[in-house]
Amino acid sequence: MKKRxxxxxxxxxxxxxxxxxxxxxxxxxxxxxxxxxxAPDELGDWAPGGAQRVWLHFSLEALAAQLDSLGSRLIVRTGPTQETLDELIEESGASAVYWNRLYDPLTIARDKKIKKHLDDSGMETASFQSHLLYEPWTVETKxxxxxxxxxxxWKSVRDRTISAPLAAPNTMPQVWSRIGSRSLASLDLLPRIDWDKEIREAWTPGEDGAHDRLEQFLDDAIENYDNDRDRPARHGTSYLSPHLHCGEIGPRQIMHRLEEWLDEHSGKxxxxxxxxxxxxxxxxxxxHHVLYHFPDTPEKPLDERFEAFPWSGDDEGxxxxxxxxxxxxxxDAGMRELWATGYMHNRLRMTVASFLTKNLRVAWQHGERWFWDTLVDADLANNTLGWQWATGCGADAAPFFRIFNPARQGERFDADGEYVRRWVPELAKLENRHxxxxxxxPAKALKAASIRLGTDYPEPIVDLKASRREALEAFDRIKKSD
Known part of the structure; x- marks a missing residue:
């Protein structure tokens, strides 16, 4: 009897x-x-956002092409997942279902339900570690x-042995022609209005694109990583985050390739x-460790005092x-980069998050949602931790009184204005010092740069010093309410 x-x-x-x-x-x-x-409905409020859907379309397209080249093919279906798996089991005569584990709350709950259903049906089931180096329940304090x-x-896990990555197959068995598949286009992942042109030009989704990106980082950027990674005008980071989110490359592969590369190079x-x-x-x-153990954090602050924080409700801001x-x-440069490319440099993510939550005093959940819909690398664990860190209400969070001054951030990390000039071209002719x-x-400098504040470029919507003071006063009120 054949096993499938x-x-x-x-x-x-x-x-x-x-x-x-x-x-x-x-x-x-x-x-x-x-x-x-x-099955996006099964992910509730955290179904893939617009930029993620664009990436997913092309990532699935790349995977389907790889499988075709090995003699197999990708079967694409739509949910509900449990019913769809039942249909596929019936169509294929399969006796087993294998998958790799994920760790966000709704997926864990869904997978447990599906596993029980399949086990009760007499199916063989097996799940595996793929997405992380260290599964959340394997790491704990003393x-x-x-x-x-x-x-x-990090100190508790960084010296653990990481097993070698598994090789890719050279061939795969054919899939019965009678097992039907939906087209990728039918998933309606791509926008109907062509706003994603720069995303397509800036990225190459898929396994090959992920490994090309890693090699480019090792060849061009890692030798000056500590110096360049905070400078958004330079290509000083790995840009691997969207590939990691979709699993086009795994952390184990990255760590092992890094060690191989270091063996060929030297220097403290x-x-x-x-x-x-x-x-x-x-x-x-x-x-992922924090999200697994504190599954309410995508909506609620880990520091419960922030439930009472007096957010401004500034919708216009x-x-x-x-x-x-x-x-x-x-x-503005950071937010425009995000809209155009589906990506924002990490230095800017911290800067714009601090500005929204502290200078404008808009609740962090609004920023989290915007990032979720516009980032190609929007990952529930990373996005949640990042926003709670910037706000000062999460795990290992920056103290609330650490309020980024975006002008000082620019002077320090974009001293020649290259990044701002790229994304805010209205200011392109303005001198570096301004x-x-x-x-x-001064009016003379603005005139020479053909800038009329309030017309060609907005006046600041908030006074940085005054809003900083007001944010600290608001935080002081919730501190005293302990």
Whole structure:
């Protein structure tokens, strides 16, 4: 009797280092049915946003092409997931379903329900570790509790042995022609209005694109990583986050390739840069650790005092922030980069988040939602941790009194104004000494740069010093309410 297995792809859209696929190939099965089930309703408020959907379309397209080249094909279906798996089991005669684990709350609840249903139906089920180096329940403090601070978390795991990545298959068995598949176009992932042109030009979704991006980072950027990673005009970071989110490359592959590359190069400075990069992979691990143990944090602050924080409810300020029309160049540049490319440099993510939550005193959840819909790398764990960190209400959060001054951030990390000039071209002719605070520029300098504040570029929507003082006073009120 022939044995058949369904391999359920989710956010592991790759063939190499895919434990579920490798186990299926080595499990003595005569047929493997690779399936992706699009079921956004099952993710509630955290269904993929607009930019993520664009990325997902092209990532699935790349995976389908890879499978075709090996003699297989990707079966695309729509949810509900449990019913769809039942239909595929009936159509294919499969006796097993394999998948790789994910760790966000709604997915965990859904997967547990599906596993029980399949087990009760007599199916063989198996799930595997793929998305993280360290699964959240395998890391705890000496007191047996989850970590809330990154540094001790990372120290506790960074020296653990990481097993070698699994090889990609060279061939795969055919999928019965009678098993039907929906077209990718029918999932309606791409926008009907062509706003995603720059996203398509800036990125290459898929497993090959992920590995090309890693090699480019190792060749061009890691040797000066600590110096360049905070300078948004330079290509000083890895740009791997959207590839990691969709699982086009895994953290184990990144760590092993990094070690191989370091074996071919030498120097203490290089080791220091590599250690800093590893810690960024560690921050992603920490984000998933926190989300797993504190599943309410996408909506609620980990620091419960912030439930009573007197947010301003400034709807107009929020809209101006979203459009990159705040009159604060560094903030506007970051928000425009996000809208155009589906990405924002991390230095800018911290800057614009601080401005929204502290200078405008708009609740962090509004910023979190905007990022969710506009970032190609929007990841529930990373997005939640980042926004709560910037606000001062989450795990290992920056103290609330640490309020980024966006003008000083610009002077420090974009001293020659290259980043601002790219994304805020209205200010392109302004001298470097004025470009981060055009409202302070003398009339002669503005005229020479053909800028009329309030017409060509907005006046600041808020006074940075006054709003900082008001934010600290608001925080003082909730501190005293303890």
């Amino acid at each position: 297995v369904i391999v359920w792809f989710r956010r592991d859209l790759r063939l190499a280092d895919n434990p579920a696929l490798t186990a299926a190939l080595g499990g003595g099965f005569d047929s493997i049915v690779p399936v992706f089930i699009h 007191q047996g509790k989850p970590y809330k601070v990154f540094t001790p978390f 400075a290089l080791q220091d840069h590599a250690a800093s990069f590893r810690s960024e992979i560690g921050w992603r691990e920490f984000a 929020l809209k101006r922030w979203q459009r990159g029309q705040t009159g604060i160049p560094m903030v 470009i981060h605070e055009p409202w302070k520029a």
